[in-house]
Amino acid sequence: MVASRFFFIVTGFLLIVLLISYLLHRSFPNKRYPKYAPSLSLFALAFSHYFQAVSYSRGSENLGQLVLALILVGGALSGLLMGLFIDYLAPLLKNRHRVNR
Numbered sequence: 001m002v003a004s005r006f007f008f009i010v011t012g013f014l015l016i017v018l019l020i021s022y023l024l025h026r027s028f029p030n031k032r033y034p035k036y037a038p039s040l041s042l043f044a045l046a047f048s049h050y051f052q053a054v055s056y057s058r059g060s061e062n063l064g065q066l067v068l069a070l071i072l073v074g075g076a077l078s079g080l081l082m083g084l085f086i087d088y089l090a091p092l093l094k095n096r097h098r099v100n101r
Contacts, residue, residue, distance in 0.1 A: 010071055017042065017075040021082040032087060039079035046072035 017038055025035045046069045053065035 010074065013071060013075050014078045017079045018082050021079045022086070025083075025086050035083045035086060036080065039076045039083065042072045042076035042079065046070075046076060 020038050021035045024037065028034045049065045049069035049072065053062045053069060056062070
């Protein structure tokens with residue numbers, strides 16, 4: 001039960017990050033870098049939580065900080081991959097679709 005709830009929380013977080021990256025792409029269609037802002041901020045937050053988990057010893061709170069850091073890294077990677085997909089693969093797929101018609 002707890003594992004399935006955790007899975008839904010992580011999946012929901014990843015989908016929110018993907019949605020934010022996509023909306024930033026739609027808001028700034030001619031600029032390449034705004035869609036990477038959520039990924040960079042999540043990497044910074046993940047580093048902060050990892051540093052807190054490693055350097056300060058407060059019992060089991062370190063484990064919570066480490067799990068949160070891993071969730072944030074997953075969100076950052078999903079946002080980064082979404083940005084790369086939008087920048088590089090989506091134009092190739094769009095052009096290939098036009099050639100086949």
